[in-house]
Structure formats: structure tokens, C-alpha cells
Amino acid sequence: MYPTEEPTDAHTERPATPLPSVSRVLQATMSEESRAALRRWEEAMIARHGPDGFAQIKEAMFSVGxxxxxxxxxHLLGSAPEAPLSLAADGFWRSVRPALRHVDGAGLLAAERPLRHTQLGYQGVVDCVAPFRSCPMVIEWKTARRPKYSVRELYDNPVQAAAYLGAYNYTHRNAQVDRAAVVVAYESGRPATVHVLSPAECRRHWAAWLQRLLQYRRETDVV
Known part of the structure; x- marks a missing residue:
């Protein structure tokens, strides 16, 4: 499924030109609803902290991530002792630890690995591909301050996971994966919320990714 579906008529392999990242495609094709929500949040943060303060907060968020x-x-590689984390990251780490108990590090297939789907023309870095509760799947680690108990609250995270799933399957024809999980860790340290996406859900988000990729091509004149 994932290696061969194309949003448009295309050659077997795309030219060796720089490929857009999954994040770039999703950002460029964000829905008006999501864009408006992001704009409201940024405006509220700037009003509260000022432009410079907001810039510092964003950089701190990226640093914690x-x-x-x-x-x-x-932790997954088990190749080095766990170093102490900063105070800002400690709560997120305590939050994600319970979920990590269900990840089989011995069966790790990929961790922070660059992926390229040269047929569809995109690339990205997948957080993790490993057995989770004994079932191999793509795993994306996310952070949040407020609980995210529904998939709807994840916005484009499931589409992102499906894009990585497709790219992974494209380059690993003999080790196909058909599930994904979005794990949301919380600043407070409360146990992370694990959203497991079934094969049917992954297919639906994959179809959404193909449409977003097609939209990106049209809007950027990429053929």
C-alpha cells in the first residue's frame, strides 16, 4: 500500500533534487482552522510576554523537545547511562517513562532516522520504529502542557506519523509496518497519553497525507 500509491501521475523515481520535509509540507498546507488557532495562540503569547519573550519561549520549547x-x-539504545535532564525537561521525561516500558528496545528498527520516499518526493526524520506492546509501529514523541485525550486534539500529528510510516515501508519492503502511535508527554509529569492508530486509521491518515502532498506540489509548482 504505502510504497506504491501516488497522488498524481508520476515517474517511478523523482529527480535527485532536494526533497521537502514532512514538516514543511504540513506547515505549508495547514488548514485555515489550524492556521487561525496557531495565530491566536501566537498573538496571545506575544501580548503576554512581548515579541522577545515569546521568541525566547519558543526556543526554550524547541530545546526541551x-x-x-x-x-x-x-534509553532505547541502552548504549549510555541516562544523563540528568534539565528542570524544564524533567517533567516530560517522568511523563513518558511509563510508555517507554512498553517499547521493546531490543527490537528497535529505527530511532531518529532520516527517511526518504523518492517515488513520492518527500523526506523526514522518524522518531522511532519499534515494537510497542509487542506490535511493531511508528512512534512519534510529542510534548504538551495540557492533556490531549482525543486524536482530534493532535491536529496533524497522525498525518505526520502516516507519512513516516509510508516512507519507512517504502525503504523496508520486507519489514512492513501498518500501525503508528503518537505519545504525548506532559510538562506536569502526569503519565503520557498514548494514541495508537490502527491499520485502518493509518490508511485514512495516509490518504490525507497524499492529498496534502499533492496540494503542496500544486501550490509550489513542484512536478
Whole structure:
């Protein structure tokens, strides 16, 4: 399914030109509803903290995300002792630990690995591909301050996971994966929420990804 479906008529392999990232495609094709919600949040943050303060907050958020991903990576590889995390990242780490107990590090298939789907023309870095509760799946680690108990609250995260799932399957024809999970870790340290996407849900989000990719091509004149 994932390796061969094309949103448009296309050659077997796309030219060796820089491929857009999954994040770039999703950002460029964001729905008006999502764009408006993001704009309202940014305006509220700027009103509260000022432009410079907001810029610092965003950089701090990115820094915490990088730190958490690095800690998870080390944990899964089991190649080095777990280093102490910063105070800002500690709550997220405590939050994600219960979910990590269900990830089989010995069966790790990919961690922070670049993926390229040269037929469809996109690339990205998948957080993790590993058995989760004994079932191999793509796993994306996310952070949040408020609980996200429904898939709807994840916005484009499931589409992102499906895009990585497709790229992984494209380059691993003999080790296909048909499920994904979005794990949301919380600043408060409360146990992370795990959203497991079934094969049917992954197919639906994959179809949405193909439409977003087609929209991106049309709007950027990529053929």
C-alpha cells in the first residue's frame, strides 16, 4: 500500500533534487482552522510576554523537545547511562517513562532516522520504529502542557506519523509496518497519553497525507 500509491501521475523515481520535509509540507498546507488557532495562540503569547519573550519561549520549547528526544534515544539504545535532564525537561521525561516500558528496545528498527520516499518526493526524520506492546509501529514523541485525550486534539500529528510510516515501508519492503502511535508527554509529569492508530486509521491518515502532498506540489509548482 504505502510504497506504491501516488497522488498524481508520476515517474517511478523523482529527480535527485532536494526533497521537502514532512514538516514543511504540513506547515505549508495547514488548514485555515489550524492556521487561525496557531495565530491566536501566537498573538496571545506575544501580548503576554512581548515579541522577545515569546521568541525566547519558543526556543526554550524547541530545546526541551530536543533534550527529551535525546533522552528517549539513549534509553532505547541502552548504549549510555541516562544523563540528568534539565528542570524544564524533567517533567516530560517522568511523563513518558511509563510508555517507554512498553517499547521493546531490543527490537528497535529505527530511532531518529532520516527517511526518504523518492517515488513520492518527500523526506523526514522518524522518531522511532519499534515494537510497542509487542506490535511493531511508528512512534512519534510529542510534548504538551495540557492533556490531549482525543486524536482530534493532535491536529496533524497522525498525518505526520502516516507519512513516516509510508516512507519507512517504502525503504523496508520486507519489514512492513501498518500501525503508528503518537505519545504525548506532559510538562506536569502526569503519565503520557498514548494514541495508537490502527491499520485502518493509518490508511485514512495516509490518504490525507497524499492529498496534502499533492496540494503542496500544486501550490509550489513542484512536478
Amino acid at each position: 530536543r533534550e527529551l528526544h535525546a533522552a528517549i534515544h539513549r
